[in-house]
Amino acid sequence: MALRRAFYRWLLPAAFVLPLWLLVGYMVFQANVWAILWLLFLAMPAVFVGQLIFTLMVRSRPSVRRNRAVSTLDIAAFGTWHVLTILVGLYSEWFPLFLTLSIIAGIGVFVSSMWQLWQEATGARYETPIDGIFPGTRSAAPKPAPATGSVDGVFIVTEKREP
Numbered sequence: 001m002a003l004r005r006a007f008y009r010w011l012l013p014a015a016f017v018l019p020l021w022l023l024v025g026y027m028v029f030q031a032n033v034w035a036i037l038w039l040l041f042l043a044m045p046a047v048f049v050g051q052l053i054f055t056l057m058v059r060s061r062p063s064v065r066r067n068r069a070v071s072t073l074d075i076a077a078f079g080t081w082h083v084l085t086i087l088v089g090l091y092s093e094w095f096p097l098f099l100t101l102s103i104i105a106g107i108g109v110f111v112s113s114m115w116q117l118w119q120e121a122t123g124a125r126y127e128t129p130i131d132g133i134f135p136g137t138r139s140a141a142p143k144p145a146p147a148t149g150s151v152d153g154v155f156i157v158t159e160k161r162e163p
Contacts, residue, residue, distance in 0.1 A: 004069035015051035019044040025089030057113040077112045081105040
């Protein structure tokens with residue numbers, strides 16, 4: 001649970017840290033001169049805007065807002081994308097492979113976030129709230145009050161059949 005909450009808090013700062021890492025990696029690992037054009041006009045804005053959009057998509061889900069924690073699928077998707085983005089910033093001989101895998105991972109984060117948002121918006125699945133599981137915490141959903149004036153053991157079923 002602590003890892004899920006840590007990722008929840010990391011998503012917004014990652015929008016600033018990851019593009020900055022690409023710039024720092026360029027300076028430290030001495031990439032070629034043409035890489036700065038790619039970096040300034042394509043890579044840094046794409047990572048920044050992409051991370052902000054993905055963060056908004058994740059934080060718009062009711063379960064994430066309620067629990068202040070992302071899902072394990074979010075951890076896997078974002079973790080993969082972030083590691084690959086860091087590897088791109090190393091500007092090694094594996095740069096084209098890391099860049100391609102990073103783009104694929106970014107698409108995967110988008111698809112994963114959209115799928116989870118759709119699932120929660122349509123009510124296709126029910127996620128158990130974290131609150132109320134441990135002693136001393138209150139439940140997120142109030143318990144329904146018992147029905148008054150009900151007759152025990154008597155049920156009347158009527159069926160209408162149209163000719």
